[in-house]
Amino acid sequence: MAGLKNLKKTRRIQVVVFAAIALALSTGLIGFAMRDGINLFRSPAQIAADPPRAGEVFRIGGLVEDGSLVRGEGTNVTFAVTDGAESVPVHYEGVLPDLFGENQGMVGTGSLVDGVFIATEILAKHDESYMPKEVVDALKEQGVYQAPDS
Template sequence: MALRSLKKQRRIQVVALAAVALVVSTALIGYAMRDGINFFRSPSQVMEAPPAPTETFRIGGLVEEGSLVRGQGQEIWFRVTDGGASVPVVFGGVLPDLFGENEGMVGTGRYVEGVFQASEILAKHDETYMPKEVIDALKEQGVYREDGTPES
C-alpha cells in the first residue's frame, strides 16, 4: 500500500512541476516579446483614443498632399491621413526611395504631445503595392478605390 501512495505522490509532483514550468515559460515568452509586438492604428484611431506616450505602435495611411516639409538637418515633417483624420509625423532618418506625398506608408514610433515621433518609416516597395493595414484603414474611411489608388 505504501508503494501505491508513493507512486501517486510522485505523479502529483510531476504534474505540479510541469504546470509550474508551463506558467514560467509562458511568462518568459511574454516578457521577451513585450517590445516586439507593435499594434497597428489608423490616424482616425489615434485621434479618437490617443495612446500613451510610452507605447510603441505602428501607424499607416497616405502622406497628406502638401504636408511634406524637410527641416534643417535630417528632420522631416509630414502628416499621415486615412481620409478621416490626419496625424503629424516627425522622422529623423533617411526616407525610403518611393516615399512621397499621396503615397502609402507605415511608421513605427510613439505619439508624444500630439506628434507621432517615428523611429522607422516604411513605404511601398513598388508603384502598385500598399500594406494591407493601410488599405483596410483607407477602405474604412471610404477613400480607397479598388484599382489601388487613393481617391483625390
C-alpha cells in the same frame, strides 16, 4: 505494497504539478520578453478616437497628406499622415525610402508626443501597386481607398 502505490501516486502528482508550474512560468517569461516587440497598428482616425498612452510604441499608417511634406535641416522631415478622416503630424529624422512621397502609402513605427507622432522607422510601398494591408484596411474603413490602376 500499499505504501509503494501511494509513493508512486504522490511522485506522479508532484511531476504533474511541477510540469504545470514550469509551463506557466515559461509562458509568462515569453510574454514578458515579447511585450516590447509587439507594435499595434493604428490609423489616424483610431488615434484621434482613442489616443495611445504616453510612451506607447505603435505603428501608424495611411497616406502622406498632399502638401504636408517638409524637409528640414539634414535628415529632419515632417509631414502628415491621413486616412481621409483624420490627419496626424509626423516628425522623422533619418533617410526616407526612395519611393516615399506625397499621396503614397506609408507605415511608421514610433510614439505620440504632444500630438506629434515621433517616428523611429518609416516604411513606404515598394512598387507602384503595393500598399501595406493594414493601410488598405484603414483606408477602406474610411471609404477613401482607391485601387491602383492595373
